[in-house]
Amino acid sequence: MSDFLHYLSLPYLLDGMLITLQLTAMGFLGGLVLGLLLAAMLLSRFRPVAVVARAWTTLYRGTPLILQLVFVFTVLPHAGVVLPPLLAGGVALALNEATFFAEIFRSGVREVDAGQKAAGRALGMTPAVLMRRVVGPQALRAMVPALGNEAVSTMKNSALASIIAVPELTLRTQQLASATFDYFSIYFATAVMYLVLTGALTLVQLGVERAMDPDRRVWPWQRVTVLPSPLRPVPAGGPAPSAVPDEALVPVGRLRDDADRAERAARTRADPPPRGFGEAMIQAREVRKSFGDTEVLRGIDLTVRQGEVVALLGPSGSGKSTLLRTLNHLEGLNGGSVLIGDTPVGYDLRGNELAEREVARQRVAAGVGMVFQTFNLFHHLTARENIAAPLRWVHGWSAADATARADELLDQVGMADRADALPRQLSGGQQQRVGIARALAARPAVLLLDEPTSALDPERVAEVLQVITALARDGGLTMVIATHQLRFAREVADRVVFMAGGVVVEEGLADDVIGHPVQEATRRFVRAMDAAEV
Numbered sequence: 027m028s029d030f031l032h033y034l035s036l037p038y039l040l041d042g043m044l045i046t047l048q049l050t051a052m053g054f055l056g057g058l059v060l061g062l063l064l065a066a067m068l069l070s071r072f073r074p075v076a077v078v079a080r081a082w083t084t085l086y087r088g089t090p091l092i093l094q095l096v097f098v099f100t101v102l103p104h105a106g107v108v109l110p111p112l113l114a115g116g117v118a119l120a121l122n123e124a125t126f127f128a129e130i131f132r133s134g135v136r137e138v139d140a141g142q143k144a145a146g147r148a149l150g151m152t153p154a155v156l157m158r159r160v161v162g163p164q165a166l167r168a169m170v171p172a173l174g175n176e177a178v179s180t181m182k183n184s185a186l187a188s189i190i191a192v193p194e195l196t197l198r199t200q201q202l203a204s205a206t207f208d209y210f211s212i213y214f215a216t217a218v219m220y221l222v223l224t225g226a227l228t229l230v231q232l233g234v235e236r237a238m239d240p241d242r243r244v245w246p247w248q249r250v251t252v253l254p255s256p257l258r259p260v261p262a263g264g265p266a267p268s269a270v271p272d273e274a275l276v277p278v279g280r281l282r283d284d285a286d287r288a289e290r291a292a293r294t295r296a297d298p299p300p301r302g303f304g305e306a307m308i309q310a311r312e313v314r315k316s317f318g319d320t321e322v323l324r325g326i327d328l329t330v331r332q333g334e335v336v337a338l339l340g341p342s343g344s345g346k347s348t349l350l351r352t353l354n355h356l357e358g359l360n361g362g363s364v365l366i367g368d369t370p371v372g373y374d375l376r377g378n379e380l381a382e383r384e385v386a387r388q389r390v391a392a393g394v395g396m397v398f399q400t401f402n403l404f405h406h407l408t409a410r411e412n413i414a415a416p417l418r419w420v421h422g423w424s425a426a427d428a429t430a431r432a433d434e435l436l437d438q439v440g441m442a443d444r445a446d447a448l449p450r451q452l453s454g455g456q457q458q459r460v461g462i463a464r465a466l467a468a469r470p471a472v473l474l475l476d477e478p479t480s481a482l483d484p485e486r487v488a489e490v491l492q493v494i495t496a497l498a499r500d501g502g503l504t505m506v507i508a509t510h511q512l513r514f515a516r517e518v519a520d521r522v523v524f525m526a527g528g529v530v531v532e533e534g535l536a537d538d539v540i541g542h543p544v545q546e547a548t549r550r551f552v553r554a555m556d557a558a559e560v
């Protein structure tokens with residue numbers, strides 16, 4: 027026992043432990059940086075870059091580390107690159123780890139739900155902002171356990187550097203044991219030293235996991251929940267001019283009051299508020315879209331004027347969502363054109379498709395908001411942050427203004443008391459109300475709603491429809507809503523467009539198309555939906 031304790035505190039072995047730590051740090055940190063680069067190359071849309079990265083990864087992963095160490099130490103000098111043993115060991119470890127890190131990063135990024143990326147794009151985030159603020163943080167959280175594993179494995183692999191005479195812990199252990207023949211005590215002491223090091227790495231990993239757990243963390247903005255001014259001015263140079271007065275949104279809670287019910291009841295279709303529509307806000311011409319060999323949109327024409335509410339109806343698979351997604355270029359066109367205001371979102375004036383960074387700017391300039399069927403709130407942000415953060419990241423608002431706007435909207439959609447909740451702590455209806463608030467935050471000129479209630483339980487549908495109805499009735503906001511809710515469409519829409527098989531089959535006033543459909547396909551759909559709604 028005393029021999030064991032002696033070796034455990036022997037400076038010769040402790041120095042070896044320090045060198046092991048240095049090697050591990052070089053391998054891990056170097057591997058992280060190179061791995062990020064490799065992952066970016068593997069994910070690149072430019073195929074030659076991805077192919078080179080894949081070839082490099084295959085080569086490096088497919089050869090033993092011991093050969094790589096010898097290569098860096100003995101072969102590189104022939105090319106004029108002479109590295110001291112410790113540095114050569116660190117470089118070889120980093121190159122080896124990079125390939126594993128690259129695959130961890132790549133799978134982390136791919137695992138992030140496509141809806142998160144679509145929401146970020148629809149909010150006007152450039153690819154860099156989307157990666158840094160949405161995809162990166164979510165991917166990183168999922169990757170921490172695998173990265174912890176790699177840190178431990180780098181440390182254990184560092185023992186192989188003894189082959190190129192790096193005086194790390196294993197080499198020193200072998201030397202000491204050969205000199206003293208006290209194998210058991212020395213190897214036992216070394217094993218304990220490795221365990222202490224790897225145990226410390228595990229503790230770091232668990233600490234990082236805990237720190238990144240959104241359920242546990244308390245951000246500074248979560249501590250401040252009361253803000254003085256309910257209404258703040260829009261910062262200069264910020265969002266696109268709004269078509270929605272703030273008072274348009276009636277809090278859900280308030281709609282439940284008797285007085286409001288009475289007021290709503292008075293505003294029936296028999297006595298609609300006077301509505302006049304301005305200039306064309308959306309002009310889609312001959313829009314065509316295919317997925318592979320399947321043509322999903324087969325020449326759609328759609329004009330929506332300022333302040334108009336258009337409901338897109340049609341059977342499942344008729345192309346409603348795809349049409350909405352082509353309007354803000356979440357899907358590229360295969361033919362035709364789309365103008366939002368006077369912006370051909372996704373294209374330059376000659377019709378050439380623009381880079382995503384440029385398209386993001388166009389979306390912001392055109393002022394298009396989008397509400398998704400599956401809400402697509404950012405999982406790692408609270409309800410308040412889901413609304414406030416894009417205002418800061420995309421529109422350059424100050425934190426105070428963005429938070430004030432978020433609190434104002436949360437209040438208006440009846441979600442003020444859940445401002446600090448994460449999306450997974452909210453019901454579907456609550457998430458969708460936050461999703462609507464998020465889409466409205468930058469005061470868009472056009473709001474696209476993609477079946478906003480179809481992912482909700484029946485008892486949650488009404489609360490979301492109330493919010494949209496309030497917007498449609500009073501807001502003057504230009505809206506296109508894909509929906510299966512006939513009653514709702516009849517109540518809020520100025521015009522109904524019925525689609526089937528990727529074409530517009532029938533369109534007109536909501537009462538006409540839903541009440542007295544002319545086309546057989548429309549009649550069949552209305553009958554089926556009526557039966558389902560009863």
Ligand SMILES: Nc1ncnc2c1ncn2[C@@H]1O[C@H](COP(=O)(O)OP(=O)(O)OP(=O)(O)O)[C@@H](O)[C@H]1O
Nearest residue numbers: 317322340341342343344345346347348349477508
């Ligand atoms: N990314 C995609 N890749 C391949 N096919 C797709 C893709 N997106 C949509 N489609 C196909 O396009 C067609 C139209 O889909 P879309 O979601 O636009 O219909 P929809 O009218 O909105 O249907 P629903 O009411 O069920 O949401 C469907 O056949 C669908 O399978």
